Amino acid sequence: MADLDKLDLAIINELQQNARITVTELASRVGLSKTPCQVRMRRLEEQGYIMGYVALVNQTKLGLSHIAFAQVTLSDTSSKALSAFNAAARKIPAVEQCHMIAGSFDYLLKVRTRDMADYRKVLGEQISELPHVLQSSTFVVMENVKDTGF
Numbered sequence: 001m002a003d004l005d006k007l008d009l010a011i012i013n014e015l016q017q018n019a020r021i022t023v024t025e026l027a028s029r030v031g032l033s034k035t036p037c038q039v040r041m042r043r044l045e046e047q048g049y050i051m052g053y054v055a056l057v058n059q060t061k062l063g064l065s066h067i068a069f070a071q072v073t074l075s076d077t078s079s080k081a082l083s084a085f086n087a088a089a090r091k092i093p094a095v096e097q098c099h100m101i102a103g104s105f106d107y108l109l110k111v112r113t114r115d116m117a118d119y120r121k122v123l124g125e126q127i128s129e130l131p132h133v134l135q136s137s138t139f140v141v142m143e144n145v146k147d148t149g150f
Contacts (some may be wrong), residue, residue, distance in 0.1 A: 003047070007032060011040055012049060012099045019053040056149040064112045067141035068119050072107040072126055075134040084131040092130075105137075116140075 004012075010030040014021060021029075027037035044050045059065070074081060082100070089098045089109065090130065097110035113119040119138075127136060 004049070008040060008049070011037065011044065015041075015050065015053075020149055030075060048131070064115050066113045066115050066119055067144065068113075069110050069139045069141070070109040070111055070123065071105040071111060071135045071137040072127065072130070073136070074107070074132040077106060078134045081132045085133075087090045088130045092122070092126050094119075094126070 007030055011026065014026055014029050023038055023041070024034050026041075027034045030037065030041070041050070074085060078102060085107070086098070086100075089095055094111050094113050095109050096112050097108075099108045100106065101108050104144070111119060111127070113122055123136065123138065127133070
């Protein structure tokens with residue numbers, strides 16, 4: 001973060017609001033000319049501050065309106081076991097997010113499916129079968145109050 005100045009942060013902020021903005025418009029908004037703005041964008045990408053550009057999709061319109069959070073406790077938390085779990089969890093398309101937690105359980109997974117029946121299938125056939133899973137608990141989302149999408 002020490003490498004970033006106010007212009008870098010302004011570029012990042014503008015791109016978070018609209019990644020499809022033209023470089024000319026972006027440069028104008030942050031107070032630069034086009035070429036220096038492009039150079040800064042390229043540097044921010046190369047240094048990993050900007051990891052990519054995505055389209056935020058309305059998952060509900062695509063039929064994926066059911067969100068659940070699954071707490072997962074592992075039977076083994078050695079480095080090898082954690083690596084195996086991480087690699088396998090990344091392969092499940094319904095798992096939108098997977099976070100290792102410091103607390104009374106090991107992982108918190110955000111899972112998006114069509115409905116409860118679909119979630120039950122993902123939980124029973126995929127999440128429960130992940131390496132070293134001892135137990136899980138589910139929390140179903142009743143209303144999505146805020147979701148920045150990133």
